[in-house]
Amino acid sequence: MPSLGADMDAGTLVEWQVQPGQRVKRGDVVAVVETQKGAVEVEIWDEGVVDQLVVQPGTKVPVGEVLATLRAEGEAPSAAAPQRVPAQPVVPPAPPVPIAPPAMVAQAARYKVSPVARRRAEELGVDLSRLIPSGPEGVISLADVERAAHVKPPPAAKPAGPDKLAAMRQAIASAMAKSKREIPHYYLGTTIDVSRALDWLERENLKRPVTERVLFAAVLLKAVAVTLKEVPELNGFWLDGAFKPSAAVHLGVGIGLRGGGLIAPAIRDAEQKNLPATMQALSDLVTRARGGALRSSELSDATVTVTNLGEQGVETVYGVIYPPQVALIGFGKVVERPWAENGGLYVRHLIHATLCADHRASVGHRGALFLAALDGLLQEPQKL
Amino acid sequence: MTTRDDIRKALLDALGSVAPEADFDALRPERPLRAQLDIDSFDFLNVILRLHEKLGVDIPEADYSKLATLTGALDYLAARLAPGHIT
Numbered sequence: 151m152p153s154l155g156a157d158m159d160a161g162t163l164v165e166w167q168v169q170p171g172q173r174v175k176r177g178d179v180v181a182v183v184e185t186q187k188g189a190v191e192v193e194i195w196d197e198g199v200v201d202q203l204v205v206q207p208g209t210k211v212p213v214g215e216v217l218a219t220l221r222a223e224g225e226a227p228s229a230a231a232p233q234r235v236p237a238q239p240v241v242p243p244a245p246p247v248p249i250a251p252p253a254m255v256a257q258a259a260r261y262k263v264s265p266v267a268r269r270r271a272e273e274l275g276v277d278l279s280r281l282i283p284s285g286p287e288g289v290i291s292l293a294d295v296e297r298a299a300h301v302k303p304p305p306a307a308k309p310a311g312p313d314k315l316a317a318m319r320q321a322i323a324s325a326m327a328k329s330k331r332e333i334p335h336y337y338l339g340t341t342i343d344v345s346r347a348l349d350w351l352e353r354e355n356l357k358r359p360v361t362e363r364v365l366f367a368a369v370l371l372k373a374v375a376v377t378l379k380e381v382p383e384l385n386g387f388w389l390d391g392a393f394k395p396s397a398a399v400h401l402g403v404g405i406g407l408r409g410g411g412l413i414a415p416a417i418r419d420a421e422q423k424n425l426p427a428t429m430q431a432l433s434d435l436v437t438r439a440r441g442g443a444l445r446s447s448e449l450s451d452a453t454v455t456v457t458n459l460g461e462q463g464v465e466t467v468y469g470v471i472y473p474p475q476v477a478l479i480g481f482g483k484v485v486e487r488p489w490a491e492n493g494g495l496y497v498r499h500l501i502h503a504t505l506c507a508d509h510r511a512s513v514g515h516r517g518a519l520f521l522a523a524l525d526g527l528l529q530e531p532q533k534l
Numbered sequence: 535m536t537t538r539d540d541i542r543k544a545l546l547d548a549l550g551s552v553a554p555e556a557d558f559d560a561l562r563p564e565r566p567l568r569a570q571l572d573i574d575s576f577d578f579l580n581v582i583l584r585l586h587e588k589l590g591v592d593i594p595e596a597d598y599s600k601l602a603t604l605t606g607a608l609d610y611l612a613a614r615l616a617p618g619h620i621t
Contacts, residue, residue, distance in 0.1 A: 355595055360586045363595070365575055408555065408572070436576050461574040 154449040162210040186321040189443040274299040339504040350531040368429040375420035381520040383512040384477035393511040402452030416452035476508035548584035552577035563604040
């Protein structure tokens with residue numbers, strides 16, 4: 151059971167996505183695990199052949215426990231070991247009314263569904279988030295969808311799921327308390343004129359079909375990823391009393407979930423992605439954070455985080471670093487304000503950018519250089 | 535021809551896709567949708583994509599402000615889909 155963040159101590163295996171005897175390579179998704187942060191697709195970091203699946207779906211195990219064993223190519227499979235829980239039960243008869251009660255809606259939103267069932271649900275206008283799968287592995291089947299099509303959905307429910315939210319709240323609490331207890335934060339802020347960047351983006355978007363439109367948030371993320379290469383002491387981890395810089399920028403993105411949850415999965419190798427690829431990665435990440443499953447690497451290896459609270463209308467963010475990271479960049483709302491420049495007074499679009507950083511890993515002078523370089527890059531958006 | 539009812543249905547369907555828990559009967563048609571439904575720019579872009587898919591209408595960013603309220607959005611879409619409208 152991998153640790154998917156400093157705040158995780160156990161996880162529940164939801165399902166295996168590999169079988170004994172199957173060949174796997176680095177980066178393959180092998181299992182789905184339910185954590186305080188929702189369902190996560192667990193990737194593997196070794197090559198080989200799946201030998202035994204030690205833990206059965208539905209079992210909650212602590213971090214560090216063996217989930218499955220691998221063997222080298224060509225090695226003989228080991229004798230079957232006794233399993234901790236009986237193999238999967240026979241498929242139970244389908245429930246007559248597979249509609250989630252309101253309190254379960256938030257949880258059921260992270261459904262798994264077969265492609266054919268998804269297509270049929272679209273045709274029939276069935277809301278997949280309200281279905282409870284009847285199968286043993288928590289997968290919504292075609293039969294589930296067709297049954298639900300004959301049942302009137304309940305009145306709209308509030309995104310309750312109190313247990314789920316409480317668990318997520320607890321995870322945030324422990325990470326943030328650790329951060330404030332251990333990390334000597336310093337804070338810097340600057341106002342950046344983003345008029346040129348916004349104009350440039352509007353012209354770019356006019357050239358694109360609606361399906362390839364880029365959000366300004368993607369421009370900010372790309373600019374941060376590029377600028378971090380100039381101040382590497384903001385990108386990496388503080389571990390065992392020392393700063394470990396990261397060559398790659400895995401850019402954590404704070405994503406608000408409906409109902410009040412918060413999660414900050416990473417856009418991996420953000421510094422290598424061009425703007426359309428950054429937008430695509432953001433879109434994919436937000437969609438999966440809000441509806442589907444995130445991958446283990448995205449939750450565990452963000453090297454720095456960006457949070458954008460401008461949508462909520464605030465102008466400035468004073469962040470809290472997510473340990474063991476050493477910096478968090480915050481953006482507020484884009485506002486139209488008077489702006490003096492070269493002796494003239496203009497009306498411009500401005501954004502307030504803040505950096506909060508770990509003083510053990512960097513000094514304010516370098517942090518200031520980062521914000522100045524970010525400002526400079528946003529004046530030349532075509533370079534993104 | 536696309537009727538106002540068709541447009542309304544497509545719009546509520548698009549909003550429902552990003553705010554599944556919303557109570558549309560309680561929605562105040564003259565008030566901003568974003569605040570009432572707690573949708574952000576990413577959700578809003580998904581609404582625009584849904585409308586493009588269902589109604590075949592390509593809404594430029596410059597027109598986003600016209601879709602701020604339910605009534606505004608219905609008026610805007612009705613005008614865009616009216617026979618003889620040149621896009």
